[in-house]
Amino acid sequence: MATPIIKTDHISKVYRMDGTQTVALSDISFEIAKGEFVAIMGPSGSGKSTLMHILGALDRPTAGTYLLNNQNVEKLSDDQLADIRNREIGFIFQAYNLLPRTSSLANVMLPMTYGGIPAKGRADKAKKFLTMVGLGDRMDHTSNQLSGGQQQRVAIARALVMDPAILLADEPTGNIASDQAAEIMAIFQQLNEDEGHTIVMITHEPDIAQHAQRIIHVKDGKIVGDSRAHKQRKARKK
Amino acid sequence: MMDYLEMFSESLKTMAANKMRTGLAMLGIIIGIGSVIALVSLGQATSQSIQNQIESLGANLLTVEPGAARTGAVRGAAGGSTTLTNDDATAISNAISSGQINTVQTVSPEVSRRAQVTTGASNTNTQVIGVTPAYATVHKVDIASGSFITQRDVDGLARVAVVGPQVVSDLFGDGADPVGQTIKINGQTLIINGITVSKGGSGFSNQDDIVYVPLTTAQKELFGVSYLGSIALEAKSSDVMTDAQNQVGYFLLARHNISDPTQADFSILSQQDILNTASSATGTFTALLAGIAAISLLVGGIGIMNIMLVTVTERTREVGLRKALGAKKATVVAQFLIEAIILTVSGGIVGVGLGIVASYIIANLTSFPFIISLPAILLAFFVSAGIGIIFGWYPAKKASDLQPIEALRYE
Known part of the structure; x- marks a missing residue:
């Protein structure tokens, strides 16, 4: 196995609310190598979203260590984490999380604003990625003028625009029709195979998970299975 | 960043x-x-x-009004009293000259009635005030055209009048200059000698809707009375208003042979009182x-x-x-x-x-x-x-x- 880009070591996450403790994750240890396409599966409430948020540096674990590209995330300041989220991770939310009443183009340009990309090149770069996800003709549409699938594709373009090494997607096809889901999975496979992006994706649909090379099963905050895909993926380049 | x-x-x-x-x-x-x-x-x-x-009514102004006497059970209607005379005003003036009253500088005896004022073509009901030249000083009346009532007019019972801008516009139309024209009041013909500058405002009394005539003309020719409606006094400064009120009050009590101030047949109002209220x-x-x-x-x-x-x-x-x-x-x-x-x-x-x-x-x-x-x-x-x-x-x-x-x- 190549160098792990993601390495978790006995990670746990406990929520304390009104004196009661809820264990969302306990003792999670795994590695993901550079260039892998991993699906995380599990029933709702299993802690898979919590895990994803920790992997995306959107949240901090209660205990354990998380090495992202060999950097210990616990030891980084909030501002350093912001830089990591900006440059190294592209996060695709289940709820899209686009800025409301704002054009697709402006939404995709937003990470570049915070990433110190010179203002001149931003629009061109954003247009390139919007075209890639098939929204070349929807650049000036605001979020509420787009369908769920289109919003999800804007979110994908936004996640890709900083050219991050890792793409994290939380149920990217959860809210959209199956034909659009297939389009999005095609984009993911292309990114993984042609551009070498590491992709970690949460899904509860087995046929979506089949697009990944590896499936991690999570239940009750624990990893209960970790398997390579049996089915040989079509059009896979050796 | x-x-x-x-x-x-x-x-x-x-x-x-x-x-x-x-x-x-x-x-x-x-x-x-x-x-x-x-x-x-x-x-x-x-x-x-x-x-x-x-303040446009006149600063440092005291007004002596007749008829606050509480003799018996009947109190006369204000304005109907006849207790202030030209002699009272003259006596106050003399007392100022002799230094007996040293807080007042100007005395303006006045008598006023509402009257119908007519020209050949139009008429208006307005305030007619009989005045001496002192009125202009005490009440800060300025002349826009012509001249104010003079002492000669008063001494000679001259049939002249000075009118306010409201009267001019009511009788002659806006912007007219009727100096030299005549008006009739109570059947008497008067020549307009002057027009006053507008004081503006309506408020409780319109200072522009007034006809001024010589005091003597008003008393003898127009109204047929020998008494005064009021005497306006200008104090030397706002600081001596109370002193002026007292000096003039005791002076008039003595002149009217009244020993008890509560029985006075006149009252003195200060402009300051009105201003304070x-x-x-x-x-x-x-x-x-x-x-x-x-x-x-x-x-x-x-x-x-x-x-x-x-x-x-x-x-x-x-x-x-x-x-x-x-x-x-x-x-x-x-x-x-x-x-x-x-x-x-x-x-x-x-x-x-x-x-x-x-x-x-x-x-x-x-x-x-x-x-x-x-x-x-x-x-x-x-x-x-x-x-x-x-x-x-x-x-x-x-x-x-x-x-x-x-x-x-x-x-």
Whole structure:
């Protein structure tokens, strides 16, 4: 196995609310190598979203260590984490999380604003990625003028625009029709195979998970299975 | 860290994307500031206007009126008394010359009636006052055309009149100069010798709707009386008003052979008394308007606060999203702060402008003076801007302290 880009070591996450403790994750240890396409599966409430948020540096674990590209995330300041989220991770939310009443183009340009990309090149770069996800003709549409699938594709373009090494997607096809889901999975496979992006994706649909090379099963905050895909993926380049 | 120009442009984009929210917050600031400025201006203009009108009647003015005698059970109607005579006025003048009364400088005996004044073509019902030249000094009457009643007119029972601008426009039309023309009062023909300068205002008595005639002419030819309606006195300064009241009072008591001041057959009113009463009335009015202004400011402030706080969920999520996409804490907070500053400052400037324009319109519509209070502008501006900035900044600050995912999930 190549160098792990993601390495978790006995990670746990406990929520304390009104004196009661809820264990969302306990003792999670795994590695993901550079260039892998991993699906995380599990029933709702299993802690898979919590895990994803920790992997995306959107949240901090209660205990354990998380090495992202060999950097210990616990030891980084909030501002350093912001830089990591900006440059190294592209996060695709289940709820899209686009800025409301704002054009697709402006939404995709937003990470570049915070990433110190010179203002001149931003629009061109954003247009390139919007075209890639098939929204070349929807650049000036605001979020509420787009369908769920289109919003999800804007979110994908936004996640890709900083050219991050890792793409994290939380149920990217959860809210959209199956034909659009297939389009999005095609984009993911292309990114993984042609551009070498590491992709970690949460899904509860087995046929979506089949697009990944590896499936991690999570239940009750624990990893209960970790398997390579049996089915040989079509059009896979050796 | 982004540079400030970038944050500024990002703030403007957010404001443009949320026109409703931006508009409502600005409206709160504009209305809050504008109404405070307009109300305070109205209050100050009103009290200034009332003060001006009272002072235009004559400063340091004392008025001796006849007929406050409480002899027996019957008290004579005001104006119907006959206890003040030309001799009283002459005696006061002599006492001033001899130094016996040293606090009064001018004495103006007067008698007035309402009368029908006619020309060949038109007529009007107005105030006719018999006066001596001293009247112009005591009551600050200025002449626009011709001349005022002279001592020769008084000594010679001259059939002349000086008219106010309202009388001119009623009888001869606006802008006419009827000096040399004649008017008829109670069947007597009088030549117009002069027109007075407008004193403006309507108030409790219109100072422009008056015909002045020589005192003697009024008494003997027009009204057929020998007594005076009142004697107006100009004190030497506002400091000696009370002394003047006392000196003249005791002098007249002695002349009228009355030993008990409570039995006096005249009364002396001070202009200061009227001014004080009016000041306390306008003071109450100003306080009332200031109260309304304070409530407007409070309501405006609550409006600003509400619109900032009802969007706090959306704003918290926005902070979470921006952080998730790589914005640093200080950048997000600065961006929201810049937005709040742009909002309150631009809304504040519009509000100040609107308040000044409203005050100007009120001044024009009411003929009140145009007064703008700088402290009111500053107070209204800084209170509104302060509320807007604090409630724009604080939720952003709070949201930026959360982990991005907590802010994104905020409900």
